[in-house]
Amino acid sequence: MRIDLNSDSGESFGNWKMGDDAKMMTIVTSANVACGFHAGDPHVMRATVTAAAANNVTVGAHPAYRDLPNFGRVFMDLPPAELTDAVIYQIGALQAMSKACGTKVSYVKPHGALYNVIVHHEAHAAAVVKAVAEVDPDLPILCLPGTVIERVTREAGLNPVAEAFADRAYTPEGTLVSRQVPGAVLHDPVIIQQRVVQMATEGTVTAVDGSTVQLNAQSICVHGDTPGAVAIAQGVREALESAGVELVSFA
Amino acid sequence: MRIDLNSDSGESFGNWKMGDDAKMMTIVTSANVACGFHAGDPHVMRATVTAAAANNVTVGAHPAYRDLPNFGRVFMDLPPAELTDAVIYQIGALQAMSKACGTKVSYVKPHGALYNVIVHHEAHAAAVVKAVAEVDPDLPILCLPGTVIERVTREAGLNPVAEAFADRAYTPEGTLVSRQVPGAVLHDPVIIQQRVVQMATEGTVTAVDGSTVQLNAQSICVHGDTPGAVAIAQGVREALESAGVELVSFA
Amino acid sequence: MRIDLNSDSGESFGNWKMGDDAKMMTIVTSANVACGFHAGDPHVMRATVTAAAANNVTVGAHPAYRDLPNFGRVFMDLPPAELTDAVIYQIGALQAMSKACGTKVSYVKPHGALYNVIVHHEAHAAAVVKAVAEVDPDLPILCLPGTVIERVTREAGLNPVAEAFADRAYTPEGTLVSRQVPGAVLHDPVIIQQRVVQMATEGTVTAVDGSTVQLNAQSICVHGDTPGAVAIAQGVREALESAGVELVSFA
């Protein structure tokens, strides 16, 4: 039994700090590193990648729509060809910084609105896949299972990697309950730990109606943007280790 | 006898067009491609690199201070460590785009204020050299001969490549006459052609006081940002070919 | 008989030039001045407003989604409260620049994707109207007649001003034929002139099915972003004057 833990990282920008990357790098096995379009600047990227390398954490590119003021959380109706190029640009910038820091980019996970949009948006999903195929078709794409992006990635001959969310409620269909719905985000550390162990050891999650849903996630996403989130992530790691699950990067 | 012709390219941004890259790619042997910090966006970068590849033009990264509103033409008193990371970021972005377009980045030429500042500014020169050393120490740095950047590049064990300017007046010391001085920029196509042939065949230029200055440039910079500039560049190419000079990339 | 001619202006940015504002200011009676979010920077804004003032052209604010790389032409799914604040910011910036140049902002016309979105998007239309109401409820909003933005403006007690497009085909319902449809944009100067005179003297336009549609536009939008466009705009002005229509700002 083995699982990957991933977390968004490098989301500071200039003088503004976000998250506790130093601590999270001791918890996770994969770091989704912001590439400057929603967060992160070149100097922040170096600090993040350096910390990842020092902790043997796998580096992933975390490309986004170009929108610092909204942190990449707003849909932008871009022409797909421009989106492809924006993703290539971001991956490349992180590749060079990773090389400078003695490591490399090993996967891609889209960020924010882009992550959510390619769950259903064929053209933007295909644009992301095209970018990865052109930069390095061996890079896996971390995504929500059962979605358009997972299918499009597979159809292109690339490698989708399914992830689950430690602190999100699931529908019986295996999709995330909308954040607009009460209870969509879980906060009880004990319940979160139990769910994550189930995800890792049984490949399933209990949906909001009590049914058991097959996920087969290879990675579990945890958050680190608040002190509470870091503590939950630490608890998740310890619970998995206690259950005999090996924490290791999927890449 | 052989020489390289280089030109700034990819300097459009979004809806704004600048220069005639399509034409210039048929003239030059090396293209200094803007990387998004002073000009160029990912989509423009693709078009530029694609055109370069189609014409067998060597692609160089053209990093700059991060300053779109001033086109990278204003000195920014950045901490050197941040400048290093900014240059790494820009080179990497262009490397990935070049890979996507079937070519690669073969040299680095700083842009605008950064180009001029590292002629004398030790810390910023060292910051640029450190960036190149960390990304790929085999990449030559195109620079003004006899300057701080040339020395720092050499001292770091990297490869400086000397360039001359087709349309600029030179001092007896081999530096450029300031643009503030009348006559600093030459406009007569015939005179420019004669000077360029002399640069390529004799390795010298005639300074403003009539003395002959040794340059030993391996590349000559021509401009393409106006219709007149494109015509001059075309004339330069033809004059060199008529003089039996082979036009070939230094990289 | 009187009509206003308006045109987008001030759409240069830094080193990048767009349009021929100097010429267009001798043709139009109202200038929609970019405010820095899709185009225009403070220095460009000064040049534009100065030229407008020198030609007795009325200055209007031309706010947009914050997206220089896409020239404000891409829908951004912003929270409405953020859109309101973005519009206030842009109007205010232009108000101060207009004061510095001895003139003032006399109306608001949303730009690009924002213009098109508020034709049907209630929340973004209301966000724009709220911004104008908070800055200065006496400022008219220039918009497409028969749309959500026109209705929302009126319901808020503000003043919508209907505009027509000199070079666009109309449906029998009085909406613009989509640019995706062949023939959506007219190019024949003589036909454009005839249509504009009809708009100004009869308040109608001939739709693509030959029917006559009532528009009652108080302003007609002409373009100035190409040499051809400037010539067409000049022809429109002359045709209106020949028809005895007085060209005067609606504001």
Place this chain on the structure above:
Amino acid sequence: MRIDLNSDSGESFGNWKMGDDAKMMTIVTSANVACGFHAGDPHVMRATVTAAAANNVTVGAHPAYRDLPNFGRVFMDLPPAELTDAVIYQIGALQAMSKACGTKVSYVKPHGALYNVIVHHEAHAAAVVKAVAEVDPDLPILCLPGTVIERVTREAGLNPVAEAFADRAYTPEGTLVSRQVPGAVLHDPVIIQQRVVQMATEGTVTAVDGSTVQLNAQSICVHGDTPGAVAIAQGVREALESAGVELVSFA
């Protein structure tokens, strides 16, 4: 005896938070509000100005070089005419937002590198003064006494207001000790309180050599960007009130 307390505010940006504006607005009498060029976005500006108005805090514009990645803390060698226009733009944006929130801009205090540069840089000082003169010559400019900006402001017929820094060491000449020098920034709340009371009641400060320097500051700058800074600012306010000093805006 009366004095003003001012503090930088509204320095969050998008998803990134900085400072505790809500608390600081209960302490200071004047808020230097970021205008979007070094920090602050339109939505943050609304929140800041609304909080200021709710606490009867005077609103000042806090313009900066356009440089979000470096928080306006890096010198940019701009053409003065462009700097003037950038300052006008920022003041205007805040004026409109202030009007929307039922208050107004009552003074201007340059930020960061711009603040420090105009202490000695004639052209940039004059550029700032020109901007204020063109937008509203009645707006005072908050600045370090005995500097180029103070002189240029006065010579232009505008109103410079001298400020002192609660937590900075002073030279015998009345200038700030460079941050590079150990002891340049004071951290002991009791000492800071004593110095501030002396500034307000005697118009002097004790320099690093023990001499007494005349400052005659009308405003004292306190910081609010860390929890410790907020506590110090609160202590400063209480010490001034205990000493019988009335806290009131200079504007």
